[in-house]
Amino acid sequence: MLSLYTNLSVRLRSNEKGATAVEYGIMVGLIAVVIIVAVSLLGGSLNAMFEQVQCQVGGGTWSATAAAEGVSAGGTCAYPTTP
Template identity: 45%
Template structure:
């Protein structure tokens, strides 16, 4: 019994796979957090660009442009 417990305690098979899994999970959380924070800023920036384009095309059409 003591030998089996000692073998179980010293057995490191699968530990590397678990470590890689944890690292991959942490990287995924970091990517999601970054995209969430940056996504709001990108949405505002593209909204401003869209508004400027719409305003520019409306001004051009009103001035007789094509």
């Protein structure tokens, strides 16, 4: 009977599936934080870049505005008028 309890306790101590799941959960959480920070930092400049591409694909002329420190540059799109 003692060997049954000993074998059971050895198997329970060597079972690391729960710890592995926790480690994966922590990794996923850290990756999510990195993605959120990257999107927050690059969001404004990416938005301005996509607006410029949209303007140029649509046949317009992009006029960039000066960017203040820490603020992404924007601009305006002027489409040619057809007579």
